[in-house]
Amino acid sequence: MSRRRARELALQVLFQVDVVRANPERALEYLLAEHQVSDETAAFARSLVKGTLAKIREIDDYIKRYSIEWDLPRMANVDRNILRLGLFEMLYYGKTPLNVAIDEAVELAKTFSEENSCRFINGILGRIAREVPRNPGD
Template structure:
């Protein structure tokens, strides 16, 4: 299974945790069994979810700053979690090129959200990519 499928699974896990209050492990169990996700994709999915959750406060501050203090919870839940996950990849994962994280996020937005999501997601991630030194730091607790 590809990293794209792992990202799709991670998005669904994040959505379940935030919107339905599902425990993280139960969300993994459901998604992995429902979609028959392989071992490597499960590992990458867990890394994305755990890294995104661990750094959510910092990532949310960046989203607020870049979106001109727009209320995070007025954003579509799917868009918010796609942006969070992509920012985690861009800021903390050396193995994922920025342009790959951005392109994957745009595609997730097109597949799981609205027609305009791709532009919105690209705007926020593109700004961060152009100003990486302003935002990049080592991951807390690692």
């Protein structure tokens, strides 16, 4: 299973939902068919999308509190959604070590965003990891 590939697909779905109000299930099924991933990769991508969207209000509250001087709507769309995905894994997924969730979010930023986004995302997620208790299995 490629967990990184699952994260990339989940990010693409979250971006579509956020920017063009796409139906998350249809967007994900389209991407899964297009990229022909394993059943395990597809299941992980589904859990990331479903979980992130289920907790999006709480996740956005964290982002608002920890992204000093950056309003959520002013953030680059891709950065906002990388943060959402990373925070879901850090705070609610419970199976991904914190350092892995942060590293994977930074890797997504390197692939899908601008050069400075890596530091921005790493800074916010690192600060949250130090200050907020994790809720495994939530």
